[in-house]
Amino acid sequence: MSLPKQVTIVEVGPRDGFQNESGFIPTKQKIKITDQLSETGLRRIEATSFVHPKAIPQLADAAEVMAGIKRKEGIRYMALIPNVKGVERALQAGVKEINLVVSASESHNKSNLNMSVAESLKALKEVARIALDNGMRIRGSIATSFGCPFEGWVPPEKVDEIAREYLAMGVHEVCLADTVGMADPSQVSQMVSRFRDKLKDVEFSLHFHNTRGAGMANVLAAMLEGANIFDASICGLGGCPYAPGATGNIPTADMVHMLESMEIDTGVNLSKLIECARMVQDLLGRVLPGQVMKAGIVPWATKKQASS
Amino acid sequence: MSLPKQVTIVEVGPRDGFQNESGFIPTKQKIKITDQLSETGLRRIEATSFVHPKAIPQLADAAEVMAGIKRKEGIRYMALIPNVKGVERALQAGVKEINLVVSASESHNKSNLNMSVAESLKALKEVARIALDNGMRIRGSIATSFGCPFEGWVPPEKVDEIAREYLAMGVHEVCLADTVGMADPSQVSQMVSRFRDKLKDVEFSLHFHNTRGAGMANVLAAMLEGANIFDASICGLGGCPYAPGATGNIPTADMVHMLESMEIDTGVNLSKLIECARMVQDLLGRVLPGQVMKAGIVPWATKKQASS
Numbered sequence: 045m046s047l048p049k050q051v052t053i054v055e056v057g058p059r060d061g062f063q064n065e066s067g068f069i070p071t072k073q074k075i076k077i078t079d080q081l082s083e084t085g086l087r088r089i090e091a092t093s094f095v096h097p098k099a100i101p102q103l104a105d106a107a108e109v110m111a112g113i114k115r116k117e118g119i120r121y122m123a124l125i126p127n128v129k130g131v132e133r134a135l136q137a138g139v140k141e142i143n144l145v146v147s148a149s150e151s152h153n154k155s156n157l158n159m160s161v162a163e164s165l166k167a168l169k170e171v172a173r174i175a176l177d178n179g180m181r182i183r184g185s186i187a188t189s190f191g192c193p194f195e196g197w198v199p200p201e202k203v204d205e206i207a208r209e210y211l212a213m214g215v216h217e218v219c220l221a222d223t224v225g226m227a228d229p230s231q232v233s234q235m236v237s238r239f240r241d242k243l244k245d246v247e248f249s250l251h252f253h254n255t256r257g258a259g260m261a262n263v264l265a266a267m268l269e270g271a272n273i274f275d276a277s278i279c280g281l282g283g284c285p286y287a288p289g290a291t292g293n294i295p296t297a298d299m300v301h302m303l304e305s306m307e308i309d310t311g312v313n314l315s316k317l318i319e320c321a322r323m324v325q326d327l328l329g330r331v332l333p334g335q336v337m338k339a340g341i342v343p344w345a346t347k348k349q350a351s352s
Numbered sequence: 353m354s355l356p357k358q359v360t361i362v363e364v365g366p367r368d369g370f371q372n373e374s375g376f377i378p379t380k381q382k383i384k385i386t387d388q389l390s391e392t393g394l395r396r397i398e399a400t401s402f403v404h405p406k407a408i409p410q411l412a413d414a415a416e417v418m419a420g421i422k423r424k425e426g427i428r429y430m431a432l433i434p435n436v437k438g439v440e441r442a443l444q445a446g447v448k449e450i451n452l453v454v455s456a457s458e459s460h461n462k463s464n465l466n467m468s469v470a471e472s473l474k475a476l477k478e479v480a481r482i483a484l485d486n487g488m489r490i491r492g493s494i495a496t497s498f499g500c501p502f503e504g505w506v507p508p509e510k511v512d513e514i515a516r517e518y519l520a521m522g523v524h525e526v527c528l529a530d531t532v533g534m535a536d537p538s539q540v541s542q543m544v545s546r547f548r549d550k551l552k553d554v555e556f557s558l559h560f561h562n563t564r565g566a567g568m569a570n571v572l573a574a575m576l577e578g579a580n581i582f583d584a585s586i587c588g589l590g591g592c593p594y595a596p597g598a599t600g601n602i603p604t605a606d607m608v609h610m611l612e613s614m615e616i617d618t619g620v621n622l623s624k625l626i627e628c629a630r631m632v633q634d635l636l637g638r639v640l641p642g643q644v645m646k647a648g649i650v651p652w653a654t655k656k657q658a659s660s
Contacts, residue, residue: 045541045573196651226650228613229572233353256650257562257606257643258613260569264537265353268576289639290647298565305536305566331597335565339598342534342564343504 048272050309052088054249055081055296057324058109059090059124059143061281063102064292065328071105073327075112080320081278082116085312086296090143090275093124094133110137122183126157131171131180141181144168144215148202149192152223156187165209172213183217184210185251190235191226200238207242217247219275222262224284225255225292229265236269249273252294254333255284259294260302267308274299279321280333295334297321305345314346356580358617360396362557363389363604365632366417367398367432367451369589371410372600373636379413381635383420388628389586390424393620394604398451398583401432402441418445430491434465439479439488449489452476452523456510457500460531464495473517480521491525492518493559498543499534508546515550525555527583530570532592533563533600537573544577557581560602562641563592567602568610575616582607587629588641603642605629613653622654 058078062069074092081089091113097104106123115121122141125131134142146164147153153161168184175182189203207218220235227235232250239248250266250273252259263274276299282292300312314336321337366386370377382400389397399421405412414431423429430449433439442450454472455461461469476492483490497511515526528543535543540558547556558574558581560567571582584607590600608620622644629645 045538045576047538191650225647228610228650228653230353230355230614254565255643255647256609257603258568258610260566261572261610264569264572268353284647288646290643295565301564302536302566302569306538335563335598338596339533339563339592342499342536345536 047267052273054088054275055086056090056275057278057281059093061277063100064283071108074109078113084316088120090122094130095126107137131174143183145185147187148198149188149195151194152188152192182215184215185219185221187221187223189220190222193224218243219249221251225253227262229261232262232265236266236271251275254294255290279324291333297336301336301345355575360581362396362583363394364398364583365586365589367401369585371408372591379416382417386421392625396428398430402438403434415445439482451491453493455495456506457496457503459502460496460500490523492523493527493529495529495531497528498530501532526551527557529559533561535570537569540570540573544574544579559583562602563598587632599641605644609644609653
């Protein structure tokens with residue numbers, strides 16, 4: 045197997061995870077978790093979302109979170125931005141990297157953002173202009189790139205179109221998201237090979253969910269085609285409103301464990317990450333999907349880490 | 353990706369799953385579940401174990417189960433056999449295919465079977481002789497082939513040795529088992545490529561656990577090296593006494609869903625399998641790990657099935 049030597053993991057628990065919790069996690073706890081994540085060796089963290097507090101009350105404290113966390117040198121903290129108001133709030137909060145989202149399927153975009161895809165892209169164009177004028181880094185995410193809960197199969201040409209729009213806006217990264225966990229490894233392999241060259245001038249990342257158990261297999265399939273930036277969520281926080289009871293994002297410790305076992309460098313200290321995962325599980329007070337935090341580390345997963 | 357066109361799934365829930373339940377599942381329920389599994393299109397089912405009832409009281413009803421199930425034409429029903437007494441009981445019960453187990457690591461074999469590896473192999477040789485004399489088909493399983501909870505790394509040479517012993521006994525199949533879910537895709541890739549030729553004259557199967565979340569990625573890695581027989585367990589039943597709280601086997605429906613999405617033929621009807629999984633979850637009365645039974649089927653996973 046031909047695999048990348050190094051993978052960057054984007055920890056999205058503080059955004060994708062916390063926004064899917066039924067209750068509001070106190071701001072202090074959010075800050076504590078994010079600060080502890082910052083000590084694990086992770087290089088990128090999606091810290092919050094500047095969405096309207098009425099739309100996602102769980103993240104109404106975005107500005108307080110950004111002001112409260114210790115921003116560690118070398119870590120890129122990202123915030124999700126839905127509109128112009130959001131990017132203005134993010135600017136005030138000192139955010140340096142933003143994440144834009146639009147769906148590849150009309151009905152999911154309508155359901156998620158209450159706009160058509162064209163309306164979303166128009167709004168994001170203005171957001172991107174403001175962000176670039178202020179020296180922000182931009183990720184453009186394409187939701188439902190691998191399937192839509194309403195429309196089913198999403199033609200890759202739809203994803204192409206949005207990727208082109210993002211590139212025209214001047215984004216620094218494009219992320220294909222399997223928002224509801226419908227992807228399979230063959231599809232992932234084809235999609236990564238389709239987009240690898242189209243996106244060669246920006247960072248190319250993938251956001252998989254484990255909704256149907258195939259998340260880690262999809263990561264493997266993507267790596268075999270050269271992908272090396274993946275989203276994950278502490279303890280597997282995050283879910284899917286369309287699949288009640290199903291798990292959400294790939295648990296970060298499980299991903300790090302698999303990659304480090306394969307001698308793929310993530311930069312993450314597994315022991316510290318598991319300590320953090322167990323703290324999160326304790327704080328939230330229920331059993332969370334992450335497996336390695338329950339089963340423990342296989343000795344050779346940390347062989348290099350112990351010797352370095 | 354170069355993948356097999358067809359994969360055989362060995363359903364091990366009625367053995368590996370039921371023996372890991374804390375309580376005794378009534379014989380009638382076991383028979384009902386196995387009979388329903390027989391209607392899904394599965395071609396192989398590990399139905400029970402003829403182990404001493406004191407060692408595993410959960411499966412003390414092995415003979416009653418074998419007598420009670422409807423053995424459907426075209427399905428191979430297998431039973432695990434630990435010793436000569438077991439194979440004699442199995443013969444009386446009309447078992448036609450048996451599964452032998454020995455560990456690749458001394459300390460796991462000692463802990464699991466209270467014998468040294470050499471003692472186990474000696475005993476299994478006699479079991480195999482009796483089985484062959486009576487026209488039974490034999491699978492030889494090698495536990496802890498990918499790691500041991502006590503010894504950690506297991507040298508592949510140890511697995512080689514046992515595989516050679518099995519072949520000398522005249523087995524029809526060798527199964528490498530990741531008994532405690534320590535395998536990673538790189539290791540799996542290397543092991544399958546190492547054993548592919550050595551085992552070319554028998555069936556070569558793999559038994560992965562999802563203890564650390566990498567089970568499905570390991571299946572993908574194995575398929576990329578040509579493997580096409582995998583164990584799975586209904587709802588992900590089964591666990592690991594060394595990793596309390598962690599999940600056990602790969603849930604059958606999740607495996608079938610991923611494979612059928614990739615247009616790999618399993619012969620299994622996903623809708624019927626999910627119906628069966630939901631019945632098992634209801635009967636056991638607690639939430640089980642299987643994801644697809646909660647999240648539902650992606651439309652293209654059953655495209656061929658619907659049209660056939």
